[in-house]
Amino acid sequence: MPDVINExxxxxxxxxxxxxxxxxxxxSRFRELLAEAVSLAEEFRADFxxxxxxxxxxxxxxxxxxGKPKSKKAGKxxxxxxxxxxxxxxxxxxxxxxxxxxxxRLAGAVKKLGDAKAAGTPTRALEDRVYEIxxxxxxxxxxx
Numbered sequence: 001m002p003d004v005i006n007e008x009x010x011x012x013x014x015x016x017x018x019x020x021x022x023x024x025x026x027x028s029r030f031r032e033l034l035a036e037a038v039s040l041a042e043e044f045r046a047d048f049x050x051x052x053x054x055x056x057x058x059x060x061x062x063x064x065x066x067g068k069p070k071s072k073k074a075g076k077x078x079x080x081x082x083x084x085x086x087x088x089x090x091x092x093x094x095x096x097x098x099x100x101x102x103x104x105r106l107a108g109a110v111k112k113l114g115d116a117k118a119a120g121t122p123t124r125a126l127e128d129r130v131y132e133i134x135x136x137x138x139x140x141x142x143x144x
Contacts, residue, residue, distance in 0.1 A: 040052070047053045049118055050118045050119065051115075051118070051119055096140065096141075096144045098140050098144075099137065099141055099144065102133060102136055102137040103137065104139055105133050105138060106133045106134060107128065109126065109129050109130045109133055110130060112126055113126040113127060113130055
């Protein structure tokens with residue numbers, strides 16, 4: 001009888017070890033597939049200008065797009081301009097931090113608006129937000 005109990009305990013321990021290994025392998029594979037899906041979605045967005053639609057049974061797939069946009073296919077090389085003489089030196093003023101912050105917010109809002117238009121979602125609230133930020137920016141520039 002003690003042999004049966006010992007064998008059972010060994011079997012249970014081996015099963016737990018195998019279960020842990022399988023869990024780690026599945027998690028690793030899941031992360032690899034998600035990373036590949038993100039790269040495909042970014043490439044699709046860069047090439048075709050819109051988001052990739054997930055299958056119907058996937059309710060959410062979100063990722064943060066990389067900070068720097070990937071370069072598109074090479075088109076015409078930019079025309080080389082003749083070197084212009086440097087502008088006369090002027091007094092360098094520190095940019096107003098309020099204006100700088102509003103410009104950053106405006107850039108983000110415009111990007112969200114463009115993404116929403118590309119996705120075909122309602123844009124009214126985003127357009128209103130862009131107008132509000134533009135007005136605040138205009139007022140901040142006038143006051144400084």
